[in-house]
Amino acid sequence: MKAMFCALLLLAVFSAKAQPTQVIIIRPLQNFFLDDRVKVDDPHYCRVISKRSDFIKTFGIAKTGTNKVELPDFTKDNVIMLALPASEKDVYLTYTNAIKAGDFIEVYCKINKSRAPLTYTQQHVVLGIIPKYTGLHTIRFYDQRRHLLKAVKVN
Secondary structure: OHHHHHHHHHHHHHHOOOOOEEEEOOEEEOOEEEOOOOOOOOOOEEEEEOOHHHHHHHEEEOOOOOOOOOOOOOOOEEEEEEEEEEEEEEEEEEEEEEEEEOOEEEEEEEEEEEEEEEEEEEEEEEEEEEEOOOOOOEEEEEOOOOOEEEEEEOO
């Protein structure tokens, strides 16, 4: 009986399949700013925006005379956002890479904070566009040291 149980246990362990992974291209999204009504109290405020109406409520357009601003196509794309609380420090935020495995995506971010103070308060936010996937449930945001910042459910 013990031998049969051990054999079944080994069979279950070795027959489990690893999730296939896929590298995701994150397209930068620029020329938008976080609306003042959005409160960023969390040290790492992460969001996934899948609807145009939610995007318009969350961001304003930073339009100048020379740039062309287009909204993402929410029929095929999601917008990912990482924001830090406003501060008098210069902060550089960027997405480095993303990987899809099964029903989740891991997004890796780089956060560089300057030690030199600014003479004004600055809101820190980075946006990216990723494709929508059927069956996608969660997007996990990690920092450059691979520490989990936040796991966000996808609607």
